[in-house]
Amino acid sequence: MDPMIRLILAQGMLGLNNGVFYAMLSLGLAVIFGLLNVVNFAHGALYMLGAFLALILYSNLGPWLGIDALHIGFWPALVLAPLMVAAFGMLIERFLLRRLYKLDPIYSLLLTFGITLVLQGVFINFFNASGTPYPGMPDSLKGVVNLGFMMFPKYRLFVIVFSIIVCFGTWFIIERTHIGARLRAGTENPELVKAFGINVPLMVMLTFGFGTGLAGLAGVLAAPIYSVSPLMGANLIIVIFAVVVIGGMGSILGAVVTGFSLGLIEGITKVFYAPASNTVIFLLMVIVLLVRPQGLFGKHG
């Protein structure tokens, strides 16, 4: 195979791998924005929280409890950590965000920004800023797969497949089921949905929990790939915002598709002009703003 093509394919795979996180996070952001009209700045921090919970469950919980042999591994963490993040998210919604719904949405943006700083600060203090490797990758996912054009770690392949399933599962639930119908109706006209006897505040809280849970899940998936670091979400969230501006926040599928594609584009940019890979998503955002300000999947107006 031509080395150039090989490199493009390989960087494309890595890009897709990053796209997983763009997709999952912008998906969660879109779910939350769709129902609450809240832009959750803390989404990146909750992703970080998910990764840290996985780390803590594996490395720190045992020593804290005085049982040194206790390591809660990757698989249980994949369930537990997102649930814990979701619970934390619901607390935020219930006790903080809920007071701001009647105000300009910039206040909820600022509130979640504050939460981001607090979470980051706390984790920088207890772990250091540079990141800790996650040691709990399951043996079954260790090793590499030969894709023909590159050796690709099994684990990363698992992450790609798993997250595609999660994203489309979420899309299916929201767009194609009874629950989804209620959520969509709640977005359109919460007052009326309430009058039909549906507990909209509860639904809102659960949805926020779900969206943040997705962030937590992405965090757990990220832990074995990247070092677990307090700042891992901070830089990501800005990229996610650009993804969301490009895709438009109105659509679930739009968020997912935009996320994966931008990961891919970013990866391939590395082949041709590596210094631009940091900015390519932002530059695309500029182009989209000029050509189609409402975003690729956004509704007009």
Added chain:
Amino acid sequence: MQGLAWAVLLAAVLIAPAFLYPVFAMQLLCFALFAAAFNLLIGFTGLLSFGHAAFFGGAAYIAGHVIKVWGFPPILGILAGTVFAAALGWLVGMLAIRRQGIYFAMITLALAQIVYFFALQMPFTGGEDGLQGIPRGHLLGVIDLSQPLNMYYFVAAVFLIGFAVIYRVVHSPFGQVLQAIRENEPRALSLGYNVDRFKLLAFVLSAGLAGLAGSTKALVFQFASLTDAHWQMSGEVILMTLLGGMGTIFGPVVGAVIVVALQHMLSGIGSWVQVVIGGTFIACVLLFRRGIVGEIARMLKVGGWL
């Protein structure tokens, strides 16, 4: 009331070096000007920019480069930084104004990130190293700015001029229209005001003044660095303004002083500073959205803006 506030401010600025470490006092002034410039946008136009660090930090690099490498005198360097920030503001504003509300905030944040990456990768900025050793030089060729007091009064003058400009903008026919736009945008439009152009001009002014603050800071610390262009800086200036009182004249100054002093006092506790800052944010949003000066103005029932 406003006269009194002006007098207090002026007195405080003049005697500060007697009580404060001059570099710290200069830092306060730079951030106060930055926050006041930012407030021009959020407080008086209703636009939340989450990317003001780009103007602050970008101007610092330009001023630093112009002074250090091209050997320009300090005033011209500061001017260059300011003009650059205003031009950058025009570009960013043009794009961001295409979307409203929360999107506006996200777009400014993302655009500022482009500036950040430029600062990281352009050779002249020194990347992570920053632009170091910017000479303070001589003011008008005579006053030696490496003397702390000289430098202080120079910075104080820049601050007062910048602040007066902001005051004037707010209390100008233009400011009147801005306020109308903030209060009821569709109505302003129906009265025939080209709302987008007013917003853009406000954005440019705010960016330029933020650049003035950034350039001055570069000269004070003899340093332009990524910190100044980082999104966290954008967040800090929002906090200063929110804490002091959005849409008040003196609020951002008060907010900036508190935040900078807080960071200074708490520098011993490491990253807990971030927790404190974040907590302050949450408290402001939940408990006193009017900010300190806003609350005082309400309690004293002073008409107009303090």
Added chain:
Amino acid sequence: QDAISDGVVKIGVLGDMSGVYSTGFSGKGAVDAVKMAVRDFGGTVLGKPIEVISADHQNKADVGSATARQWIDQDHVDMIADLTNSAVALAVQQLASEKHTLTFATGAATSALTGKECTNYGIHYGYDTHALPVGTATAVVKNGGDSWYFITADYAFGHALQDNTASVVETLGGSVVGSSDVPLATTDFSSYLLQAQSSGAKVIGLANAGQDTVNAIKQAHEFGIVEGGQQLAGMLVLISDVKSLGTDVAKGLQFTSGWYWNQDDASRKWKEEYEKFSGGEAPTFPHAADYSLTMAYLKAIEAAGTDDPDKVRAELGKMKIDDFFAKGGTIRPDGLLEHDMYLLKVKDGGTDPWDVADVVRTIPGNEAYASLADGGCPLVNN
């Protein structure tokens, strides 16, 4: 006027307390080393107390320089040590020199500190980017690794290390086929490694340090790059990095160090003492350097009879630095401590948990470091 300004000798340890360099180069370990030296010196000099303060520069040159400015102006700090991170070190050294204050950089590596950015008050103590590749790159090229691709930390240190290594490689007849600049504290090196892989270079040179190096090496294994036949060369590796990689992954890796605890009895003894002092942490070579420089500084004050920076600096230039850390060391007029360096090779199954390498070669100081004339310090040429 008092011999000791303000009646106290204040040493400021300005290091990376929370970032990528906080675990091996700097951090609490460095502060402990300085404090231990003060204790061992007796706690006072010329009858005046010695005080140690510390701060985190967060790897930001502006934070570092603002802290240093305030330390000097307000807190009357007499000497600033550690300065891990070359960007911070360059900024602080310049500022401190304007204010006539001594700085001792240990963790920082860039040879510019005593090269074109040298000052009358800045001392570089331990190693530099010139000394590192002399051992490692030479050994690698001589083993047939003659085409290199660099993965470089994108700031002063990384670039200096890459430049110095490249010139060693090229002098020996090798070639550099490409490089990627990587931001500090990157966690995913996979795309850079792939670029390196597709470049076809025989050697991937890691011009970075600390956690960055560890991550890069780990991921190179993850993507089967080493199995693919390319060799990794870490230009700046600490034994703590080897520990966190695991000797099974790192086995055979060669790297250059300014000191190794298991090189002689004096070093072994010092390591034991240090472990006691710091609560079980093994020292890295920058920590040993922090101890050594504190001792040297205090001795120089004693010898000069004052803490006046000019006099102390003159005294330091006259002293022979010869302790467990530095063998045959001298502090040159450009500020560089010239001393012997060591080429280490990672081994499996040592006797002590920290016994991870063998010294395979001692590189004499004058071979490791650029000569005073070649160093490029403008102060020297004048």
Added chain:
Amino acid sequence: MSTQTLTKPMLKIEGLHAWYGESHVLHGINLELAEGQLITLLGRNGAGRSTTLRSIMGMVDRREGSILINREEFITKPAHRISPDARIGFCPEERGIFASLSVEENLMLPPTVGENAMSVEELFEMFPNLANVRKRMGTRLSGGEQQMLAIARILRTGARLLLLDEITEGLAPVIVKTLGRVIRDLKSRGYTIVLVEQNFRFAAPLADRHYVIEHGEVIDVIEAAEVEASMDRLNHYLSV
């Protein structure tokens, strides 16, 4: 103004005040009706009739007074408990068809609140037009279809008390006639109904009693039997 007190009112509203933000819209509404009855709320645009229904459903910013349904006080209940606990079905003025939901999803949206809910099949029988468009998105429906869907939607829940706001609004006469038949049919099945109508001709033959509302107050109550005699008064109230 004739007022009588029912011995067993199903719905009894007393001194109901309501506000939208700062603006005080209802100034003490009193009304009542027994099981199986149908009343209308008449009045000009903006009189506060819709607001009365919305207040019952807990959809206004602030309410005061008393809303008794089967002797239970509902004014303090959270909005989402009102429909299930009182078995109310509410059909809002603006129809409230969800644009992003299909006809079937719209139909299935409100949770069931009582046993004798009509089945979907039954409803499609009642509104054959809807059966043809069951997969269509809410927005694509014609005004008449939307209105039928809005009524069908609450019948599916098993509610016994129906609050219907301007259901004939903007509909072609032929559909209005259909609706007239449906309402009569529902009444005969024992549903209790509050009807807000501008179309008095539509409402008159169905109602047991008419409440005339003006400026947020009940200014007159006219029993079905008195309508003929009170035509002048009515014309005055509703004069266009």
Added chain:
Amino acid sequence: MSDTILEARNLTKSFGGFVAVNGVDLSIARGAIHAIIGPNGAGKTTMFNLLTKFITPTSGEILFNGNDITRRKPAEIANMGIVRSFQISAVFPHLTALENVRLSLQKSLGVSYQFWRSTKVLHDLDAQAIARLDQVGLADYAHLKAVELPYGRKRALEIATTLGLEPELMLLDEPTQGMGTEDVGAVTELIGRVREGRTIVMVEHNLGVVAELADTITVLARGEVLAEGTYDQVSKNPAVMEAYMGVSAEEQEAGA
């Protein structure tokens, strides 16, 4: 100049498939008060938004004094002399009544972009603003913030502000909506007074007001023009009686 000041030809607006305004032709005579009525959702507000360029028509064109303004921006339209009021009250709540009116007068001064000048330059306009306020009976409230005015007075303030632009054509959306009878009378009288020298188009549910003020009435229903004419003509039109007043043909016959 022709007698027609504003003309809409085959104006259509659909919202994602739903046609709110459907092929409407409308012609407004200069100097007239022209009312648009119709049932809720008939498309009146949509029509209004189309005429004032707040939304863009799907098809059709709009002519103002013979010029095609279909693609013009709202601010341009305002500067050409078409000014609207809103269904919800549209004042600048935290500005004083005086400042509200001054904002419309300020345009003529051409200083609106001058951020370097003091607001003092605007004080020259105060007398003129007070005169406007006086015209709508608000002179005593000049220094009160708009938010503190009672509802009806806000409406009056809005009209005073609109008048500040000396509009050739004024579009009022339900000017009496939400007012007590007293206010309705006052506003009706006010409109009668300010009609001198200008054309007014209004959307209004209150037929009393329409009957008193309007020279021509267009009845919209389901996005289409159902009838047009004077109050007497329209109110006797069977289609109108049916669609708007809810009187069926048989009943009309029976009633006749």
